[in-house]
Structure formats: C-alpha cells, structure tokens
Amino acid sequence: MIHVYLPELGENASKATISYWYFEVGATVTEGSDLVEVATDKATFNVPAPCSGTLTEITAKEGDVVLAGGVLAAIEEDTAPEEEDDREINASG
C-alpha cells in the first residue's frame, strides 16, 4: 500500500484545499497521472499518482483543507507479472 501525501508547496503555503479528485475509489491509476487537484491562494496544483495501481482510499474529500505532509489517499500498487506466467506464455508460443 502506497500513501499519497500533500507535498510542500512553498514557504507560505502550509495548507491547501482539495478542489477535485480525478478518480474514484476502486479506479485504476497510472504513475505520474493527475490524481487530485489542490488549491492554495491563486494557484492550483495537481498531485500525481506516485505509482500505478488501484486507488483504495481517499482520506480527504473535495473542500477539505489539508496540511502539507498530510495523507490524501492510498494506492494498492500493481504487482509485477510473475516469471512463471512468462514462461508459460513462452512455452505455448
């Protein structure tokens, strides 16, 4: 399980408001894709998914104010394909 945190956004930006979730719980996400948009002052910031996998939990809903370092979500990371499966595919091919 990988947790998604609100990064430090600058010296005077210790907190941000969750403005938009791009996915719902249960969705498959790809590493680096936009996961959640947060807003601070006159800026929006897209927090990317730190890994590929399934979004299993959203801990801050739209409108919530979160401190830098706070947990936003959890992702169950994709597991790598097992070597045995590869061998079976190769053998059948």
Place this chain on the structure above:
Amino acid sequence: MKSPVLFKKNLAVSYAAPRILDAGLLAYQEALALQEKTVAEVISGWGTETLIVCEHPPVVTYGRRTPMENILVKPGVLRAAGIDLCPADRGGDVTYHGPGQLVLYPVLDLRRRGRDLHFYLRQLELCVINALRDHYGLNAYRKQGLTGVWVGPYKVASIGIGVKNWVTYHGVAVNVANDMAPFDMIRACGRDGRMAAIASFFRDEHLPVQEVKECLIESFREIFFQNDGGPTR
C-alpha cells in the same frame, strides 16, 4: 574532439533562453490546448520553457471552485454581448479576458526554481510591476495578503496559475487598453477593489499594446532568465 564541446554549448543555450510565442489574438480554448501541449513537453524534459503571450476574444472564465453567483448575469446576456463562457483549471476566481488585455502564460519548470508556488506568484507580480515602473513611471505595487498588481486604488493585473508536475501554466492578465465594462458582469474578487486599464492613466497619450507587450517580455526575461547560466530563483 569537437563534438562534446558543441553538445555542451547547445545544452547551455537551450537551458538559458526561453521560447517566446507571440500568439496574437488567440481563442481561450486554443490557448488552453497550446499550454497543455507545452506543459507535457516540458514535463517530459524535451520541451523548452516557454512564454506564450496573447490576447483573447471576449471571454469570461471561471475555476472549479468559483461560486457561479460570481457571474452576475445569465449566460444569454454574455452571449448577446459577444462574450464566451469557459471553464478553466486554474486558481483564482471568475475573470474576464478581451482584446487590448495582454495575457502572459509562462510554462516554467519549478523543479529548477525552488518548488515554491507563492514565490512564483510574487515573481509574476514583480514582472508586471517592473515593466510599469521602469517603462511608464507608474507606481505599481502589490498588496499584502492579496495577489495581483495595483496602480493607485485600481487593480491592473490579475493572476491565476495552474501547476502540473511542478510545471506552470495559466498566468497573468494585464489590462492595457481593453474595454473594462464586461468586468461589471462578474464579481472578480471582493477584496481587490475596482479594476482599471493602464491606458486610463495616460488619457492624453496613445498607449500601444505592442509596446507594452515588449516591455512585459523584457521584464519576464530579466526576472526569470537574468543570468546566462540559466533560470534563477
């Protein structure tokens, strides 16, 4: 023996020089698409940091969290006035863009610039302040706790940015010689006071938008690319 030297030299040039795209009159949605493409290129590491400068046909834009009551008239009234209505994924509230207003959309990589959103907002303000002070002698300033640029009691520039993977888009809109009447159709920001165009401070003189554009671009280069060695914090 020569190849490595040339390679290093080319790298230094592309790192230090921003690409300036003067897009002229550009539809808001087209500007969004252009920014999206440029942001993706810079995130990938293959694109060059870019300043897109343009004017928009009349359009009211609003962010995801903009209360719709801040648009004071019905969409039909906007349409009748020839003003489009477009959503935007940026910070800030509802705003208006139109011909005569210069819009600067810097696509900059904040991973190389200290990863500080508020510092970047202050730099954008400084870009406008320096241009207005140095070239036009206007006492432009920022207000503590607010974002934008003011001259006297009037707000002359509005700022709203978006950041993706620490690469910026959206930016700053400077009211140069645009019609200010459409701002009466929206509630841009209650604390910001009235807005004005810079041209209104030069009643007896013509203020060419192209000239102001060149001053802003020069100021942008000085703020964000002042050293030959590359971007500065």
